[in-house]
Structure formats: structure tokens, C-alpha cells
Amino acid sequence: MQRFANKTVLVTGGNSGIGLAAAQAFAAEGARVVITGRDAATLESARATLGAGAIAIRNEAGSVDGARDLARQLTEAGVRLDAVFLNAGAARFAALEDVQESLWDEVFNVNVKGPYFQVQALTPLLNKGASIVINGSINARIGMPQSSVYAASKAAVISLAKTLSAELLPRGARVNVVSPGPVSTPLYGKLGLDAETLNATAAQILSQIPLGRFGEPAEVASTVLHLAAPESAFIVGTEIIVDGGMSQL
Numbered sequence: 001m002q003r004f005a006n007k008t009v010l011v012t013g014g015n016s017g018i019g020l021a022a023a024q025a026f027a028a029e030g031a032r033v034v035i036t037g038r039d040a041a042t043l044e045s046a047r048a049t050l051g052a053g054a055i056a057i058r059n060e061a062g063s064v065d066g067a068r069d070l071a072r073q074l075t076e077a078g079v080r081l082d083a084v085f086l087n088a089g090a091a092r093f094a095a096l097e098d099v100q101e102s103l104w105d106e107v108f109n110v111n112v113k114g115p116y117f118q119v120q121a122l123t124p125l126l127n128k129g130a131s132i133v134i135n136g137s138i139n140a141r142i143g144m145p146q147s148s149v150y151a152a153s154k155a156a157v158i159s160l161a162k163t164l165s166a167e168l169l170p171r172g173a174r175v176n177v178v179s180p181g182p183v184s185t186p187l188y189g190k191l192g193l194d195a196e197t198l199n200a201t202a203a204q205i206l207s208q209i210p211l212g213r214f215g216e217p218a219e220v221a222s223t224v225l226h227l228a229a230p231e232s233a234f235i236v237g238t239e240i241i242v243d244g245g246m247s248q249l
Contacts, residue, residue: 007031009083062114130174180243
């Protein structure tokens with residue numbers, strides 16, 4: 001299938017994990033892909049896998065200035081967007097008594113402030129019928145210990161999908177959320193937990209997944225493509241959960 005032939009798609013945090021899987025899936029279906037990330041080396045490596053015409057832009061996802069600079073670079077390159085996957089995110093876990101303001105600010109800057117101002121800055125570049133997909137998390141739906149800040153940031157994202165859709169529909173764009181459960185990505189090495197706690201947490205999470213395994217990035221990417229494609233034009237302001245049944249059964 002070539003559902004995205006002659007279309008341009010932006011994936012933030014497209015240099016690894018779910019973002020890279022989504023970027024590759026979009027490219028495989030004919031899209032010209034723009035990816036962003038913070039690490040120049042992984043950005044270039046990812047860009048090389050996406051075919052001719054792919055663009056990689058180093059960008060800070062949690063910065064208002066970064067959001068505006070990204071829109072400026074795309075405008076100067078003559079890029080208009082048919083789909084946007086706001087995937088870049090920060091996951092930091094800590095017990096309530098250990099949470100510092102710096103942890104709160106980092107998580108909310110990247111997960112909430114960044115996507116909000118990216119939508120604001122990118123709206124003039126959206127073609128009619130464009131789709132925006134935001135990466136949420138089932139942590140917004142469950143009471144996992146040590147996830148209070150992260151879970152709150154993802155709950156905010158789910159709310160944004162509704163309010164931003166209401167504002168952007170008159171402009172011909174819609175917003176939805178894909179909420180993954182546990183997925184095997186490099187993110188699990190960046191939770192701010194020591195190795196022993198991380199391993200114990202992973203084992204505890206695995207025991208709660210009815211399918212008995214972590215998900216794969218490509219399994220989330222396929223849902224992102226569905227939400228971004230014309231076939232899902234009647235899906236607006238909603239959330240699709242991809243979690244192996246963890247929050248559902």
C-alpha cells in the first residue's frame with residue numbers, strides 16, 4: 001500500500017524507538033518524512049534509513065523557541081504537512097517524596113508544553129485534511145507507583161487532543177492520541193531508576209500484561225499510521241490504546 005504517496009509527514013523524536021518505527025512505516029507507504037531529535041548521530045543514522053528526500057532536524061522538543069524554530073525551518077524549506085506524529089517524550093519515574101521541581105519541569109516541558117506549542121507553530125503549515133497524532137500512555141489510566149508526574153503529563157495530552165481538535169477542525173485538521181502500554185524501546189533505560197529497581201519494575205509490569213510480553217514499536221506505529229490516514233477521517237479527539245490488554249482486562 002502507498003497510503004501516503006505524495007504526502008509529507010513530521011515525526012518528532014523520530015530517531016529511535018516508536019518514533020523511528022513510525023517514520024519508517026510512513027516512508028514505506030510513500031511519505032516524505034521529516035524527523036526531529038536531539039542527538040545528531042542517531043538523527044543522521046535514522047534519516048539514512050528513510051529514503052530519498054527525508055529530512056532530519058536537530059530540535060529541542062520541550063522548548064517554545066524550539067517549536068517556533070522547527071516551524072521556521074520547515075517554512076524556509078517549503079514544507080507543508082499532511083500528518084504530524086508528536087512522539088518526542090520524557091519519562092522520569094520517582095516516588096512522591098523524591099520528586100523535585102526539576103523532574104516535574106523536564107517531564108511537563110517535553111510532554112505537554114512542547115507538543116502544545118508545536119501544534120501552535122505548525123498549524124499554518126498543515127494541509128487541509130491533515131492529521132495530528134500525539135503519543136500518550138496508559139499511565140494516564142492506571143495508578144502505577146512512582147509514575148505520578150509522567151502519568152499526569154500524559155493525562156494532559158489526552159485532554160489536549162479533544163480541545164485542540166475542537167479548535168482545528170474548522171481549519172480542516174484533526175487531533176488524536178495513541179496510548180502505548182509497555183513497549184520495548186530505549187525509553188526504559190531513561191526512567192531515572194537504578195538497574196535493580198528498573199529490572200524489578202519491568203518484571204512487575206510484565207506480570208500485568210495479559211498477552212505476556214512487551215509490545216514492539218512497529219505495533220504502535222501501525223496504529224499511528226491508521227490515525228494519520230484518510231481511512232480514519234471520522235476519528236476525532238479520541239485515544240486508541242495499544243497495551244496488550246494491560247489497562248483493559
